[in-house]
Amino acid sequence: MNTTESSSLYDDLEKLDIITLLQSINKEDQKVALAIEKILPSIQKLVEEIVQRMRKGGRLFYIGAGTSGRLGILDASECPPTYGVPHDLVIGIIAGGDAAIRKAVENAEDNAEQAWEDIVSFGFNEQDTVIGIAASGTTPYVIGGVKSAKSKGLLTACITCNLNTPLAEEVEFPIEVVVGPEFVTGSTRMKAGTAQKLVLNMISTTVMIKLGRVKGNKMVDMQLSNEKLVKRGTKMIMEATGLSEDDSKAKLLEFGSVRAAVESFYQK
Structure with a gap:
């Protein structure tokens, strides 16, 4: 039918x-x-x-x-x-x-x-x-x-x-x-x-x-294509690491993704 x-x-x-x-x-x-x-x-x-x-x-x-x-x-x-x-x-x-x-x-x-x-x-x-x-x-x-x-x-x-x-x-x-x-x-x-x-x-x-593209409930590999997403990623890093907002944003921009930034923090 x-x-x-x-x-x-x-x-x-x-x-x-x-x-x-x-x-x-x-x-x-x-x-x-x-x-x-x-x-x-x-x-x-x-x-x-x-x-x-x-x-x-x-x-x-x-x-x-x-x-x-x-x-x-x-x-x-x-x-x-x-x-x-x-x-x-x-x-x-x-x-x-x-x-x-x-x-x-x-x-x-x-x-x-x-x-x-x-x-x-x-x-x-x-x-x-x-x-x-x-x-x-x-x-x-x-x-x-x-x-x-x-x-x-x-x-x-x-x-x-x-x-x-x-x-x-x-x-x-x-x-x-x-x-x-x-x-x-x-x-x-x-x-x-x-x-x-x-x-x-x-x-x-x-x-x-x-395929491992989400960690917890976060889009840790998202592209940082606008300021909204940079802010979102910064907040994710703050929550995961305890870093300040400025330090979290700096790490995000340095490493290019939430996943890479957080991994670098814990590899110390």
Whole structure:
């Protein structure tokens, strides 16, 4: 059943007042986390495999079209500044290329061959993982990409919001988050998009923690790309070492990361 295209539970939306619209959207949004809770074991199995592969030099690719592609790029782009990992460790690819991040590229999602070509442009090895993201589970670009990746020995998974889709049939680890009809019929940037974002958060965060990129509950390898992050890092060092604010900031700027600064302090 194509749940993502099924009719909204609400009607005559244009006749509803603003607070009723907001309350109704909020009510629907609350269903998303509960839907994800039901499939946590599936996400767990996927993360376990990704961690094993990344420890052996594998990388993580997200492929998608439209909103799904943008969400993959968002998650991938946040990994280097948050965890201090290389920019080519988690890679987001969208149908139609970077131009499609801001503006739809006509027919890009219908090309079943292009996704694999896009992956190959980054190089690949058998320890890599490809996660296809498609709310409908029917996007040719994504299906073709995971199918080719699997044939080359890469680990494949998907995040979709329908059950028993062509995309899920092609991957080893299908993540199927059925969140029900959208508030505006077929507008999968809403609940489906929220579900995909939450699952991506779970996957990348848990992977990075298991790869040692978090200590305690702190982002000790974050990039110091602005003053806010320098202040955050300074506070982390103060808490870990007992140094003054000025000394902590000086150490942070000298060593370039919270982890390196704290380790240098305790190596004395």
